Amino acid sequence: MKPKALFNWSSGKDSTLALYKILQEDQYEVSTLLTSINKEFQRISMHGVHVSLLEKQAESLKIPLIKMELPKEPSMEEYQQIMSKTISEIQSQGITYSIFGDIFLEDLRKYREEQLKAIGMQAVFPLWKKDTLNLIHEFLDLGFKTIVTCVNGTYLDQSFAGRIIDQQFLDDLPDNVDPCGENGEFHTFTFDGPIFKNPIDFEIGEIVKKTYPKPKANSEDQDEDYIFWFCDLVLK
Numbered sequence: 001m002k003p004k005a006l007f008n009w010s011s012g013k014d015s016t017l018a019l020y021k022i023l024q025e026d027q028y029e030v031s032t033l034l035t036s037i038n039k040e041f042q043r044i045s046m047h048g049v050h051v052s053l054l055e056k057q058a059e060s061l062k063i064p065l066i067k068m069e070l071p072k073e074p075s076m077e078e079y080q081q082i083m084s085k086t087i088s089e090i091q092s093q094g095i096t097y098s099i100f101g102d103i104f105l106e107d108l109r110k111y112r113e114e115q116l117k118a119i120g121m122q123a124v125f126p127l128w129k130k131d132t133l134n135l136i137h138e139f140l141d142l143g144f145k146t147i148v149t150c151v152n153g154t155y156l157d158q159s160f161a162g163r164i165i166d167q168q169f170l171d172d173l174p175d176n177v178d179p180c181g182e183n184g185e186f187h188t189f190t191f192d193g194p195i196f197k198n199p200i201d202f203e204i205g206e207i208v209k210k211t212y213p214k215p216k217a218n219s220e221d222q223d224e225d226y227i228f229w230f231c232d233l234v235l236k
Contacts, residue, residue, distance in 0.1 A: 001029075002028055003027075003028055003097055004028070004029050004031045004097070005030055005031065005097035005099050005124065006031060006066075006095050006097070006098050006099070007022070007030050007033050007034070008035075008099065008101070009033035009054075009057075009058075010044065010047060010187075011044055011049050011188075011190065012101075012146065012188040012189060013136070013146045013180070013188045014101035014103065014127060014180060014182075016144055016190040016193060016195070017101070017135060017138065017139045017144070018099065018101035018125075018127050020144075020193075020194065020195050021127070023195060028097055030063055031063075031064070032063065032065070032095070033061070033063050033064070033066065034068060034090070035054060035065065035066070035067055036068050037054075037068065037069050038072060039069040039070060039071055040072045045070065046150060046187055047187040047188070048149050048187070048230040048232070049149055049189045050234075050235070051067065052235045053189065053200060053202060053235050054067075056200045057190070057191075057196075057200060060196040060198050062197060066086065066089075066090070068082060068086045069082075070082060083115075091119070091120075091121070095121075096120070097124055098112070098121055099125075101126075101127055102125055102128065103130060103132060103135070103180060103182050104128070104132075109125060132178050132179050135180055136165070136170065136180050140165070140166065142193065142194055144190055144192065144193030145164065145190065145192040145199070146189060147162065147163070147164050147165070147188060147191065147204075147233070148160055148164075148169075148186050148187070148188055149162075149233060150186060150187040150230050151185075151186050151229040151230075152184055152226070152227075152228055153228060153229060154227070155176065155177050155183075155186075156173075156174070156186060157229075158209070160186060160229075161207050161230065161231040162207060189233060200235075202233045203233070203234045204232075204234075207229055207232075208230045208232060209227065209230075210228050210229075211225040211226065211228075212225055212226040213225050214226055
């Protein structure tokens with residue numbers, strides 16, 4: 001029997017390609033998807049995607065979904081408590097592996113591996129250290145379709161929010177932006193492709209600007225806040 005695994009699902013392109021590869025390799029039984037949700041707004045953290053679209057994704061993928069609801073601004077202690085409770089419930093199903101779509105964030109991988117090792121689980125990274133330009137071309141060549149739901153204003157302007165990723169989008173990216181947005185430049189929602197039973201039908205709503213305070217190095221630090229542009233997607 002194949003070992004059971006949970007898949008840490010963000011709803012975006014990296015998660016989608018990682019899941020595709022895992023399903024193709026057929027070494028694990030992907031028993032559930034796990035997604036962190038902002039409890040107050042019922043949206044995926046950072047991606048800004050409403051839970052209704054996430055549920056449609058899981059339905060189309062035909063994989064059970066666990067939504068881990070977090071407070072608006074959880075402390076590390078609150079996060080750890082909620083995560084521990086969720087993972088304990090998952091382990092009770094005989095799940096021993098946890099799969100991620102991370103590509104090259106070393107500190108994040110180390111953190112994930114240490115946390116899982118402490119509770120007897122193992123982390124799997126099917127996209128690790130792959131060339132991101134090759135990955136996004138593979139994603140598109142396979143027939144996946146994804147839309148940009150969040151843009152970091154430090155790297156990209158408002159015009160990139162709500163765009164479908166295609167070759168023109170990649171050509172328009174500034175040189176300092178990773179083609180997969182692996183440094184947090186942008187986030188996406190995947191709505192169609194070979195592992196979906198049917199496409200997710202949605203409409204593009206308004207583009208919303210949100211600001212977040214930067215950590216102040218000292219009392220005289222007057223740097224501007226972080227700016228993010230969110231494209232609201234509405235389920236049809």
